[in-house]
Amino acid sequence: MALKLSLKPHEKVIIGGTVITNGASASQLIIENKVPILRERDILTEAKADTPCRRIYLVIQLMYIDEQRSTELHPLYWELVRDLLQAVPSAKGLIEQASQFILDGNYYGALKVTKKLIEYEKELLRNVSKSG
Secondary structure (H helix, E strand, C coil): CCEEEEECCCCEEEECCEEEECCCCCEEEEECCCCCEEEHHHCCCHHHCCCHHHHHHHHHHHHHHCHHHHHHHHHHHHHHHHHHHHHCHHHHHHHHHHHHHHHCCCHHHHHHHHHHHHHHHHHHHHHHHHHC
16 A cells, blocks of 8 residues: 655655655655655654653664664664663653564554653653752
């Protein structure tokens, strides 16, 4: 089944590891085969991976975009997860979900769960700043 991708003017998208920037007008692409796709709103740059959960997201994003390198990134993922769980044991449920997706080779599913983890992290940080 083909995927119809509508892009806004100047919107970026990663398709199969290639960064594509749309031109000045809206456009539609039809993706005929299965390939990793990330819209601009879902792309995290290394510079913006400034929290533990965002760093986890970045590693999963790299696994998703370049599955050939995914196994070499697994040790980094597990190291980041271990460090996070030591600091925030309450994140265990979301980490377990993301990790199962990774073990199953479903990196896009892991990204979706990790977005929830990032929101949880934001909530924790807001609560800390309110009580401080």
